Amino acid sequence: MKRLFSGIQPTGELHIGNYLGAIKNWVELADKFDAIFCIVDYHAISVEYEIHEFSSRTQNLAAGLLACGLVEKKCTLFVQSHVQEHTELAWVLNSITPMGDLSRMTQFKDKSRQNPDNINAGLFSYPVLQAADILIYKAEVVPVGEDQVQHIELSREIARKFNARYGETFPEPKEYLTRGARILGLDGQAKMSKSLNNHIGVFEDEKSLREKLRTAFTDPARLRRSDPGNPDVCNIFTLHKFFTEEGVVKQIDGDCRKAAIGCVECKKILADRMVSHLTPLRERYEDLTSNQEKVRDVLSDGFVRCSGLAKTTMNEVRERLGLFRP
Ligand code: ATP
Ligand code: MG
Numbered sequence: 001m002k003r004l005f006s007g008i009q010p011t012g013e014l015h016i017g018n019y020l021g022a023i024k025n026w027v028e029l030a031d032k033f034d035a036i037f038c039i040v041d042y043h044a045i046s047v048e049y050e051i052h053e054f055s056s057r058t059q060n061l062a063a064g065l066l067a068c069g070l071v072e073k074k075c076t077l078f079v080q081s082h083v084q085e086h087t088e089l090a091w092v093l094n095s096i097t098p099m100g101d102l103s104r105m106t107q108f109k110d111k112s113r114q115n116p117d118n119i120n121a122g123l124f125s126y127p128v129l130q131a132a133d134i135l136i137y138k139a140e141v142v143p144v145g146e147d148q149v150q151h152i153e154l155s156r157e158i159a160r161k162f163n164a165r166y167g168e169t170f171p172e173p174k175e176y177l178t179r180g181a182r183i184l185g186l187d188g189q190a191k192m193s194k195s196l197n198n199h200i201g202v203f204e205d206e207k208s209l210r211e212k213l214r215t216a217f218t219d220p221a222r223l224r225r226s227d228p229g230n231p232d233v234c235n236i237f238t239l240h241k242f243f244t245e246e247g248v249v250k251q252i253d254g255d256c257r258k259a260a261i262g263c264v265e266c267k268k269i270l271a272d273r274m275v276s277h278l279t280p281l282r283e284r285y286e287d288l289t290s291n292q293e294k295v296r297d298v299l300s301d302g303f304v305r306c307s308g309l310a311k312t313t314m315n316e317v318r319e320r321l322g323l324f325r326p
């Protein structure tokens with residue numbers, strides 16, 4: 001089986017962009033690959049965060065991933081900072097990564113804009129640690145949302161560079177994208193993000209989910225109920241395609257274009273579908289967070305496996321680098 005790797009940061013509440021763009025695919029792909037999933041906590045410290053909440057946030061994210069369907073799968077889940085070789089390999093890869101490549105990264109530019117008082121070197125070299133996360137397991141497939149494609153391309157170039165300079169060591173990883181690859185936030189403009197206040201949580205309670213949808217942006221040109229709408233530019237319609245039955249989606253598409261349905265009703269249909277899709281996940285999440293033993297067991301098994309794999313790769317890398325070994 002080919003190896004697959006993907007990661008997620010414990011930067012906030014798991015949202016439906018993460019779910020549709022990444023985690024739903026993780027669950028599907030877990031059967032087809034040797035799948036390794038990682039909570040990348042060292043990535044998350046490159047922006048401001050609540051120190052006293054960080055540990056429980058990491059544990060709850062693990063519970064969340066299991067609740068989204070990983071609990072039934074044969075896959076590996078672990079926490080990045082538990083396997084020290086990630087940061088060690090990142091240092092090595094830093095030494096072959098051009099500054100110019102890193103300064104072109106869109107995420108660095110976006111996050112620098114969002115955190116103007118904390119533009120640190122960690123934020124800058126984030127994609128190098130990400131390359132290390134992937135390459136340390138010699139993973140070939142990386143399921144991500146569209147925002148991460150540029151980073152995976154860079155991981156590929158870093159692998160190529162390392163191989164050219166030190167000898168064939170790493171396969172070149174490839175991104176795996178699906179149709180949920182770019183979910184917009186409730187503002188209908190920026191991508192939905194944990195660190196921007198524009199998301200709907202996967203485990204959000206029904207009342208607040210309905211309230212958030214109620215105020216979400218739709219087709220900006222549709223000002224009055226009697227104006228025909230354009231589903232092609234409406235974020236609510238995009239979400240319908242994931243949560244609502246095909247026949248109903250078609251009906252809404254037609255009705256919206258001739259103003260036979262208004263945004264209020266359209267949102268209500270979506271809210272009903274989302275609630276019925278997400279409620280079982282929330283119940284499972286509540287079970288897993290109230291009994292953390294299952295989560296700890298999974299993470300501990302993940303650590304044992306990944307630590308072994310990472311040590312093997314790092315030994316090979318040290319040898320390739322020509323380091324002195326007594
Ligand atoms: P942050 O705002 O802290 O960067 P995030 O919401 O972007 O958080 P990440 O942990 O950075 O989440 O990314 C986890 C996975 O979710 C990645 O594969 C990323 O591509 C995917 N993802 C994040 N946001 C979206 C989105 N709006 N649509 C589709 N996929 C997304
Ligand atoms: Mg992100």
